[in-house]
Amino acid sequence: MLGHTLVAAGLALWLPALTAETLDRIAVTVGQEVITESQVILDLRVAAFLDRKPVDLSSAAKRQSAQRLVDQLLILREAMDSHVTLPSVEATAGLVAPYKAESDYQANLERYGISEHDLGAHLLAGLRTLTFTDLRFRPDVQVSEEDLRSYYDKLPTSAAAPNPSFEDSRDQIEKLLVEQRVLDALDKWLEMARSAAGVHYHEKAFE
Numbered sequence: 051m052l053g054h055t056l057v058a059a060g061l062a063l064w065l066p067a068l069t070a071e072t073l074d075r076i077a078v079t080v081g082q083e084v085i086t087e088s089q090v091i092l093d094l095r096v097a098a099f100l101d102r103k104p105v106d107l108s109s110a111a112k113r114q115s116a117q118r119l120v121d122q123l124l125i126l127r128e129a130m131d132s133h134v135t136l137p138s139v140e141a142t143a144g145l146v147a148p149y150k151a152e153s154d155y156q157a158n159l160e161r162y163g164i165s166e167h168d169l170g171a172h173l174l175a176g177l178r179t180l181t182f183t184d185l186r187f188r189p190d191v192q193v194s195e196e197d198l199r200s201y202y203d204k205l206p207t208s209a210a211a212p213n214p215s216f217e218d219s220r221d222q223i224e225k226l227l228v229e230q231r232v233l234d235a236l237d238k239w240l241e242m243a244r245s246a247a248g249v250h251y252h253e254k255a256f257e
Contacts, residue, residue: 074086074087074088075087075252075254075255076252076255077089077090077112077116077251077252077255077256078116078119078120078249078250078251078252078255079248079249079250079252080120080123080124080247080248080249080250081247081248083123085116085119085120085123086255087112087255089119090112090115090116090119090255091107091112092164092168093115093118093119093172094106094107094111094112094115095162095163095164095168096162096164096168096169096172097115097172098162099158099159099162099164099169100169100172105162109256109257112255112256113251113256116251116255116256120244120249121179121240121244122175122178122179124240124243124244124247125178125179125182126178128182128186128243129178129182132186134182134185134186135185136178136181136182137174137177137178137181139174141174141177142170142171142173142174143170145170145173145174145177146166146169146170146173149169150166183232183233183236184232186236186239187232187235187236187239188228188232190235191228191231191232191235193224193227193228193231197227198216198220198223198224198227199216201223201226201227202216202219202220202223205219
């Protein structure tokens with residue numbers, strides 16, 4: 051019961067509350083948790099603000115956003131259950147600060163129909179995902195000398211622009227392989243977590 055209470059409190063930082071006046075459609079159910087269509091649309095508005103692009107409310111974009119919100123929910127649950135310490139809401143100010151320094155900051159918030167709280171919650175959710183990924187999966191990733199050599203040997207070559215030597219490339223290759231394997235581990239974990247959580251998409255919200 052305490053775990054569900056903590057999840058609800060955590061989600062309140064990045065999922066907007068419904069008002070009594072708003073009739074909102076359910077987009078996704080994740081066990082007993084609900085992600086609404088308005089939450090999906092808000093996520094897309096903030097993402098468009100960050101990318102400086104028009105807001106894409108197509109069916110495909112909404113489904114992508116919904117999956118991102120599902121993954122964030124699952125990560126938050128797992129972090130709480132396994133006592134992984136994630137960045138707190140106090141980190142939000144620092145995340146928002148670079149955007150606040152822009153001269154057109156307030157105008158752009160209004161143009162995209164979002165608030166500073168929405169922006170901060172979106173950025174905090176992203177930081178928590180990165181932190182969880184690093185703490186949970188990076189310590190278990192190992193890259194052998196054979197792995198590094200194999201990657202190097204498969205690099206495309208050109209007589210006009212020969213590749214640096216293996217020794218000169220080693221650190222960069224190791225970093226790339228570690229990042230790739232960390233992301234692969236996250237993807238595998240999320241696939242299992244989605245299956246176990248009973249994720250259900252409500253198609254009407256994606257039309």
